[in-house]
Structures are given as structure tokens and as C-alpha cells.
Amino acid sequence: MTSVFLVDDHRIFLTGVRSELEDAFEIAGSSFDVDDAVDQIRTLRPDVVLVDVHMPGGGGVTVVTNVLETNPDTSFLALSVSDSPEDVIAMIRAGARGYVTKSIGPDELTDAITRIAAGDAVFSPSLAGFVLDAFASSMPVQEDPELDSLTPREQEVMRQIARGYAYKQIATRLSISVKTVETHVSSVLRKLQVSNRHELARWASDRRIV
Numbered sequence: 001m002t003s004v005f006l007v008d009d010h011r012i013f014l015t016g017v018r019s020e021l022e023d024a025f026e027i028a029g030s031s032f033d034v035d036d037a038v039d040q041i042r043t044l045r046p047d048v049v050l051v052d053v054h055m056p057g058g059g060g061v062t063v064v065t066n067v068l069e070t071n072p073d074t075s076f077l078a079l080s081v082s083d084s085p086e087d088v089i090a091m092i093r094a095g096a097r098g099y100v101t102k103s104i105g106p107d108e109l110t111d112a113i114t115r116i117a118a119g120d121a122v123f124s125p126s127l128a129g130f131v132l133d134a135f136a137s138s139m140p141v142q143e144d145p146e147l148d149s150l151t152p153r154e155q156e157v158m159r160q161i162a163r164g165y166a167y168k169q170i171a172t173r174l175s176i177s178v179k180t181v182e183t184h185v186s187s188v189l190r191k192l193q194v195s196n197r198h199e200l201a202r203w204a205s206d207r208r209i210v
Contacts, residue, residue, distance in 0.1 A: 002117045005046040006030040007037040007063055008079070009055040013102070017050070017079075020106040025113065034058050035163075038066040045071060047117050051096075053080035053087050062159065064094040069156060070175075077116045079104075088127055098122035144207065149191045157184040161197050162204035 003026040008014040011032055018027055028046040031037035034057035041049055041063070049067070053060040064076050076096040080087060088099050097116050100109065101124045112122045150158060153174075160170040167185070171178045185197075194200050 001026045002048060002114065003028040003044075003046040004113060005037075005041055005044060005049045007034075007049060007055075007060070008032065008052040010052070017109075021110065021113070024110050034062050037063050041067050041074060042070055046074065048075045048077060048113050050077050050079050050113065053078050053082055053091060057163065058159070060096070061090050061094045064091065064096055065159075066156070068095045069152075075116050075119075077112060077122065079109075083124070083127060088123075099127060100124045101127070146192055147207065150188060154184050154188050154191075157181060158188045158192075158200065158204060161185060161188075162201040164201070 004021060005028045006014055006018055006021075007030070008017070009032050014030055014032065018030060021027065025048075028044045029040050031040055034055055037051070049063070051060045051063050060076075060078055060080070067074050067076075076091075076098075078088075078091040078096045078099040079102060080099070081102045083101055091099055097119075098112060098121055100112055100122065104112070104124060115122050147155065156174065157170060160173065165173070167178050167181045170176075170181045174181075189195070189200065192200065192203060194203055
């Protein structure tokens, strides 16, 4: 049976979704918090993660990005009240396999999860045309030269620093040495031309990437 992990900071909604899905899938777990979700997903290794897009602490993009770095076989289906093109593109770029809105019915959601687990890409009907047009035409997304100057590992360390983690905590979370963390931080500060972690946190917050 397909195992599913649920991530949403609205507890009543999460409880309802769990109730609708538990007969069709093995519910591996659930979380209301971005950091806790990442830790649990890495440990439990569910087949599919159903994740909300907008949550405190970075939202769905942060969950997807963090998990796929260590668990590349995990499949993500974004579930959101938003049908904003920017949100859809951000989640797909992060690595989500699909995006559906919270107006979806229980049977449709069950089908979407099943298809995601099988390797398909799934989008709400109202989004499908947009997604196909956007990616078929290689529609450029808003670029950020400063962010793009960072390597994937530097971006990950930057997010951890901006969220307030100490070097030792980051080293443990990313399975690297404290010295390596220090090296990455120095490189990040130099490339972004900021002086300290407080300025870095402000830089990341302004871009809504933490």
C-alpha cells in the first residue's frame, strides 16, 4: 500500500484530509511544522508527501528542497488554496510532481496521489493548461542573480543560517563538518555582499526563501 505523509499548518484541514485518505493509503505521519516535517519525512521515507504551499518557516518549497537533497526518491504533491502561477512554478522548480488546489474532491485527491506514486505528473484542471504552456515554451521565471550565484549546498546552508540555526546544528542536519559549514557561510556572505548572519537573514526574508 502506498505510504503518504501529510504536511499542513491548518490542523483542522489536516485532520479532515487524513480521515479521507486513511482507508486508501498507509498514512506514514503528519506535521504542522516545516522543520519537523523535513526531519520526519527523511526518517519515515513515505512514497508520497502531500504538502501545503504557504506555511510559516519557508512553506512547501523549503520542505521539498530539503527532503529531495537527501531523499531523491520521495514524490511530492502540492496542495494549496493558491492557484497563482508563481506558486505553481516555484513548487515544480523545487521538485514537486504535481499541484492541486484545496477545492479538489476526496476521490480526485485519492486518484492524484495514486498517479503521483506511479510517476505521473498531476495538476488541477484549471492549472494544467497554464503549466503545459509555461514549460512547453520554456517561460522564464523571475531570475535572482545573487541567489543563482550560490551553489545548491551554499543555498541550503544560507537557508539554515537565515532560519537561526547554529553552525553545529547545521552540520548535524546536513551531515557535514562544522568547518565545512563555516567555509560555506564565508562564501555566501562574500557572494551576497552582506556582513553577518543578521543581514543574511534579512536578505533571505526579503526574498521569501526561508
